[in-house]
Amino acid sequence: MTDRALVPRPRRLSAGLALRRNGAVLALAVLLAFNAAVTPYFLSPGTLNINLTQVAPIGIVAVAMTLVIATGGIDLSVGSLMAIAGALAPIVYAAALARFGSAGLGVALSIALPVLAAIALGWLNGAVITRYRIQPIVATLVLYIAGRGIAQVMTNGNVQSFAQPAFGFLGLGRILGVPFQALLMVAAVAAGAFALKRSLVGRQILAIGGNERAARLSGVPVVRVKRLVYALSGLASGVAGLITVAINSSSDANLVGSGMELDAIAAVAVGGTLLAGGRATVVGTLVGALIIQLVRTTLIANGVPDAAALVVKAALILGAVWIQRQGRS
Amino acid sequence: MNLLNAPTLAQRERGLLLLGRYGVVLGLGALILFGALRYERFLSPFNVLSFLGYNSMFALVSLGMLFVIATGGIDLSVGAVAALGSVVSALASPSGEAWGLAAGVGTGLAVGLVNGFAVVRLGIAPFIATLATMLGARGVALLAAGNGTVSASYDSGFTDLGQGDVAGFPVPALVALACFAIGWVALERTAFGRTVLAVGGNEEATRLMGLPADGTKWAVYAVSGALAGLAGVVLAAQFGAGQPIEGQGWELFAISAVVVGGTPLNGGNGSVVTTLAGVILLGLIFNILNFENGLGTVSLSAYWQSVIRGAFLLLVVVAQAKLVARGSPERA
Numbered sequence: 001m002t003d004r005a006l007v008p009r010p011r012r013l014s015a016g017l018a019l020r021r022n023g024a025v026l027a028l029a030v031l032l033a034f035n036a037a038v039t040p041y042f043l044s045p046g047t048l049n050i051n052l053t054q055v056a057p058i059g060i061v062a063v064a065m066t067l068v069i070a071t072g073g074i075d076l077s078v079g080s081l082m083a084i085a086g087a088l089a090p091i092v093y094a095a096a097l098a099r100f101g102s103a104g105l106g107v108a109l110s111i112a113l114p115v116l117a118a119i120a121l122g123w124l125n126g127a128v129i130t131r132y133r134i135q136p137i138v139a140t141l142v143l144y145i146a147g148r149g150i151a152q153v154m155t156n157g158n159v160q161s162f163a164q165p166a167f168g169f170l171g172l173g174r175i176l177g178v179p180f181q182a183l184l185m186v187a188a189v190a191a192g193a194f195a196l197k198r199s200l201v202g203r204q205i206l207a208i209g210g211n212e213r214a215a216r217l218s219g220v221p222v223v224r225v226k227r228l229v230y231a232l233s234g235l236a237s238g239v240a241g242l243i244t245v246a247i248n249s250s251s252d253a254n255l256v257g258s259g260m261e262l263d264a265i266a267a268v269a270v271g272g273t274l275l276a277g278g279r280a281t282v283v284g285t286l287v288g289a290l291i292i293q294l295v296r297t298t299l300i301a302n303g304v305p306d307a308a309a310l311v312v313k314a315a316l317i318l319g320a321v322w323i324q325r326q327g328r329s
Numbered sequence: 330m331n332l333l334n335a336p337t338l339a340q341r342e343r344g345l346l347l348l349g350r351y352g353v354v355l356g357l358g359a360l361i362l363f364g365a366l367r368y369e370r371f372l373s374p375f376n377v378l379s380f381l382g383y384n385s386m387f388a389l390v391s392l393g394m395l396f397v398i399a400t401g402g403i404d405l406s407v408g409a410v411a412a413l414g415s416v417v418s419a420l421a422s423p424s425g426e427a428w429g430l431a432a433g434v435g436t437g438l439a440v441g442l443v444n445g446f447a448v449v450r451l452g453i454a455p456f457i458a459t460l461a462t463m464l465g466a467r468g469v470a471l472l473a474a475g476n477g478t479v480s481a482s483y484d485s486g487f488t489d490l491g492q493g494d495v496a497g498f499p500v501p502a503l504v505a506l507a508c509f510a511i512g513w514v515a516l517e518r519t520a521f522g523r524t525v526l527a528v529g530g531n532e533e534a535t536r537l538m539g540l541p542a543d544g545t546k547w548a549v550y551a552v553s554g555a556l557a558g559l560a561g562v563v564l565a566a567q568f569g570a571g572q573p574i575e576g577q578g579w580e581l582f583a584i585s586a587v588v589v590g591g592t593p594l595n596g597g598n599g600s601v602v603t604t605l606a607g608v609i610l611l612g613l614i615f616n617i618l619n620f621e622n623g624l625g626t627v628s629l630s631a632y633w634q635s636v637i638r639g640a641f642l643l644l645v646v647v648a649q650a651k652l653v654a655r656g657s658p659e660r661a
């Protein structure tokens with residue numbers, strides 16, 4: 001098997017290849033043009049901001065998922081990790097406030113500790129996968145099942161109201177009119193794209209996904225890199241969970257991050273990353289996340305029920321993956 | 330490899346594989362013994378029968394999942410298909426028991442064929458293909474049900490499929506048991522079953538041997554869909570309504586039941602009997618939690634159920650991984 005990661009592919013330009021390469025970008029452009037023409041107020045700052053606000057948690061998680069998938073893995077636990085981080089934030093804040101009496105310190109801790117917990121759990125996923133050689137889908141299934149339970153046990157299944165203004169900036173704040181979490185998403189995409197394209201660890205991630213055995217034999221620290229990508233996935237999930245809590249001014253362990261694993265994986269797949277690993281595009285994932293978000297808004301804005309939007313999303317995923325497949329066979 | 334050494338290694342591996350496979354039966358036995366000794370009503374007919382009736386739905390989707398996993402695939406759509414099956418069968422239930430049953434199973438079969446088409450003909454990875462049909466089936470279920478639940482007819486005998494009993498034994502449990510018996514014969518005693526395992530072991534080799542690899546893959550997704558549809562029929566009949574938002578997370582329950590039952594996810598292996606043991610074992614965790622709360626010694630909310638299930642899954646996969654590593658030192 002040739003190693004796609006390390007052998008540069010010859011650039012042949014043909015219409016079909018261009019379509020397959022840039023199909024996702026084209027689809028995004030078509031969606032944007034359609035909405036600009038048909039959907040009322042689509043180009044108003046309000047509508048754009050709502051779209052950005054909603055897509056940010058998916059985008060952030062999907063960037064890390066891209067790195068995980070690039071190693072040939074998968075992370076089903078992201079939604080549950082979001083719930084854990086989301087459940088922890090109000091608890092930590094209340095405890096810190098009672099103990100130190102400082103709201104500033106409380107907010108700092110209520111952001112830092114949940115994110116650290118999510119990183120630790122993500123690292124644990126990676127540790128189980130590498131230590132016992134368990135398939136990623138099974139290993140992360142454990143925390144998918146147990147993680148939401150842990151969040152529910154911590155909160156007794158109750159909704160915690162959490163309307164701390166400084167914490168709320170994560171989900172409600174604006175910088176120069178742009179939602180803060182959208183900036184976070186852009187930063188995550190930039191960091192992810194740079195890491196994958198230009199850094200050593202990016203090369204190593206792709207090498208592992210392309211051919212793990214070959215990567216190991218050529219001296220790639222497979223175990224360390226794998227643990228890193230799952231820890232990064234934990235980091236992204238923790239941040240996304242906090243954003244979700246900030247948007248809602250409350251934390252519901254039953255709902256925070258529910259179904260996120262599927263949205264993130266769908267964004268990665270639509271964006272053109274190979275699910276078997278070895279080839280990945282972070283920018284593509286952003287495009288994928290935007291497409292999924294826009295399809296939903298387009299349908300809802302034009303009076304199509306949410307349920308039908310699910311069917312369209314299904315067709316979109318199948319179509320996108322099928323088109324990309326044509327390019328390989 | 331040393332030829333003289335090979336048989337003993339194989340034997341050793343086989344022994345460990347058997348332990349990994351039937352360990353779940355031992356665990357199940359221990360858990361039942363624990364429950365029987367600790368709780369007065371644990372083995373009472375009421376508890377046993379309602380347990381079997383309720384868990385039959387999970388048993389059905391897990392059986393289908395087992396066949397898919399044995400070919401090296403996965404079917405994430407089963408929960409949504411069960412929801413869709415429950416809605417369609419409830420809609421058809423006024424026409425009679427048989428129509429309701431046929432509508433639910435037929436719908437599941439149809440989605441299963443879509444899965445087969447996407448995986449075999451379009452060549453899309455099973456994980457993604459069935460993820461998409463999961464969304465699609467959920468959407469169709471919500472559309473068909475008009476975003477609410479659909480009452481099933483109580484006059485046509487349809488609800489007997491979920492609430493009736495034969496000689497005191499709940500109908501859904503009998504249905505599930507019959508499916509498992511057929512599944513056991515199909516996997517262990519037929520050419521189809523051997524081809525399923527062969528495809529999971531090495532698809533390319535299977536194809537080169539002239540076995541119908543593609544047809545077999547179509548078949549397992551169709552079977553999984555039909556069984557999920559049947560689970561939907563049981564759901565609608567048991568609760569008297571088609572429920573478009575039910576079935577969330579069933580696919581992951583089914584995958585854990587198969588894995589706890591000693592079937593690895595990479596295909597080529599599969600055991601019907603221990604999958605059933607896996608289903609019962611995971612269900613028993615909830616049952617025992619209820620009894621423990623009833624004793625009043627502890628007060629664990631229902632949320633603990635998923636924490637314990639997750640911990641259990643971890644325990645099992647780590648134990649299996651260790652057995653495999655010991656069975657084949659060259660792989661470690």
